[in-house]
Amino acid sequence: MNDERNTVGSGEPISRRRAIKSTLAAGAIPTALASRVYAAATDRIKIGLIGCGGRGTGAAAHSMSTGQNAVLWAMADAFSDRLRISHSSLMRGKAGASKVEEGSGFGDSIDVPPERQYVGLDAYRRIIDSDVDLVILTGPPGYRPLHFEYAVNAGKHVFMEKPLASDAFGVRRIMASAEKARQANLKVGVGLQRHHQDIYLEAIKRIHAGEIGRIVSMRCFWNTGFPAKTALPREDKTELEYQVRNWYFFDWLSGDHICEQHIHNLDICNWAFGDHPVSAEGMGGRQVRTDKKYGNIFDHHAVNYTYSDGTILHSYCRQIPGCSKMVAEQIVGTQGVAELSTTRCALANGDKTIWESPRNRGKDYQSPYQVEWNALMKSVVEDAPHHEVDYGASSTMTAILGRLATYSGKTVQWDEAIASERRLTTDAESWDAPAPIQPLEDGSYEIAQPGETKVL
Numbered sequence: 100m101n102d103e104r105n106t107v108g109s110g111e112p113i114s115r116r117r118a119i120k121s122t123l124a125a126g127a128i129p130t131a132l133a134s135r136v137y138a139a140a141t142d143r144i145k146i147g148l149i150g151c152g153g154r155g156t157g158a159a160a161h162s163m164s165t166g167q168n169a170v171l172w173a174m175a176d177a178f179s180d181r182l183r184i185s186h187s188s189l190m191r192g193k194a195g196a197s198k199v200e201e202g203s204g205f206g207d208s209i210d211v212p213p214e215r216q217y218v219g220l221d222a223y224r225r226i227i228d229s230d231v232d233l234v235i236l237t238g239p240p241g242y243r244p245l246h247f248e249y250a251v252n253a254g255k256h257v258f259m260e261k262p263l264a265s266d267a268f269g270v271r272r273i274m275a276s277a278e279k280a281r282q283a284n285l286k287v288g289v290g291l292q293r294h295h296q297d298i299y300l301e302a303i304k305r306i307h308a309g310e311i312g313r314i315v316s317m318r319c320f321w322n323t324g325f326p327a328k329t330a331l332p333r334e335d336k337t338e339l340e341y342q343v344r345n346w347y348f349f350d351w352l353s354g355d356h357i358c359e360q361h362i363h364n365l366d367i368c369n370w371a372f373g374d375h376p377v378s379a380e381g382m383g384g385r386q387v388r389t390d391k392k393y394g395n396i397f398d399h400h401a402v403n404y405t406y407s408d409g410t411i412l413h414s415y416c417r418q419i420p421g422c423s424k425m426v427a428e429q430i431v432g433t434q435g436v437a438e439l440s441t442t443r444c445a446l447a448n449g450d451k452t453i454w455e456s457p458r459n460r461g462k463d464y465q466s467p468y469q470v471e472w473n474a475l476m477k478s479v480v481e482d483a484p485h486h487e488v489d490y491g492a493s494s495t496m497t498a499i500l501g502r503l504a505t506y507s508g509k510t511v512q513w514d515e516a517i518a519s520e521r522r523l524t525t526d527a528e529s530w531d532a533p534a535p536i537q538p539l540e541d542g543s544y545e546i547a548q549p550g551e552t553k554v555l
């Protein structure tokens with residue numbers, strides 16, 4: 100059962116809910132940690148990409164499209180084929196949201212010779228130890244705390260994708276490193292790009308200004324079909340390699356899809372409310388994605404989150420083809436309702452529209468994936484503070500809390516969840532090392548059984 104997972108010490112547990120926002124004992128700041136100030140125009144910002152998949156390739160392209168003097172200088176991935184595909188796409192193309200579109204290349208903004216291409220589970224260390232200035236962390240979330248910790252200790256600026264971890268152990272590790280990064284004036288961007296999307300920024304500003312009154316309840320959804328991730332065959336891979344190749348389908352690597360995708364919606368609700376929930380209860384399971392090739396994650400979760408004043412967030416995420424689809428948030432206030440999504444945001448009171456996002460995005464529109472990079476690179480060049488970890492970690496923990504509730508079938512308190520000593524992940528750097536979960540005799544994996552599975 101899932102409750103057989105290893106339990107390890109992880110530094111100081113966080114005992115009070117709001118502690119996630121506060122300073123953790125960061126320990127001594129290594130001397131290597133010093134934010135380098137750039138002489139704009141002449142000084143090239145050397146980018147190192149760790150995790151050369153779809154998003155990493157897109158993020159690398161965005162890093163070179165900010166108008167600052169950036170060069171993609173080194174690349175690292177667990178697997179050589181993934182690195183090669185990413186490198187050749189970047190050599191050919193131009194940035195899309197999470198992929199590279201055919202078109203104009205990046206010219207001399209890419210300078211990644213074979214000696215600066217690193218492969219393996221230890222590739223993250225070798226690239227961070229090189230002369231890169233800023234690293235992009237776009238491997239599986241289960242590795243994010245390890246990669247972030249190493250990058251901060253080496254004094255590198257960071258862009259890292261959500262979610263920031265797959266368990267509370269990882270969230271605490273992220274927060275401890277974040278505090279070091281803050282003290283060292285390192286810039287850290289987090290890929291919750293709705294925080295850089297004009298219509299969300301305007302809608303949240305209006306919600307905070309009281310245009311729909313006091314928030315009394317919220318709903319959010321990430322209901323879609325199967326994700327665009329293919330389960331790859333086992334062949335002669337070791338168990339650890341098999342799981343890392345298929346990382347999306349293992350909770351220790353992805354956090355389950357409530358963390359992987361639904362975090363975006365939960366993050367919006369936390370942003371609107373101005374805090375994270377204090378508890379969660381929910382239900383979920385594997386209704387159609389039941390084959391053993393789909394690891395151990397669920398295909399649906401429904402969670403009721405409770406905030407400190409009793410406000411309830413009803414949250415739903417489902418990956419079942421043929422069902423209704425919806426990716427959106429709804430914030431209900433005493434004087435109106437906000438309907439939010441990446442394509443349209445609107446505030447209304449009954450039939451009366453309070454505000455609606457413009458239908459035409461205008462000729463200067465840039466995707467939030469680009470805007471988040473513009474902000475990060477500007478902060479690097481101007482040596483201005485840039486630190487997006489607090490809300491990234493809080494929203495990551497919110498998604499983890501929901502998974503703990505659906506896996507266990509129990510009401511789970513934030514305080515006990517964030518303090519949990521249970522660790523799902525491994526820092527092992529050899530493919531022969533034991534994977535954190537082992538297959539059963541028939542090659543399938545234990546699936547959480549609500550009512551039986553212990554998660555804390």
Ligand SMILES: NC(=O)c1ccc[n+]([C@@H]2O[C@H](COP(=O)([O-])OP(=O)(O)OC[C@H]3O[C@@H](n4cnc5c(N)ncnc54)[C@H](O)[C@@H]3O)[C@@H](O)[C@H]2O)c1
Pocket residue numbers: 149150151152153154155175176177178181182197219220222223237238239240242260261262290291292343346359360
């Ligand atoms: N903000 C967004 O809208 C958005 C969109 C897409 C993906 N993402 C996030 O980006 C991350 C990656 O997603 P993706 O779709 O690019 O997945 P992907 O599978 O395409 O890419 C992940 C890459 O990491 C590599 N990898 C695995 N373990 C590694 C390790 N230990 N060290 C180095 N490399 C390792 C894999 O080989 C792969 O190339 C996820 O956390 C995902 O949630 C965010």
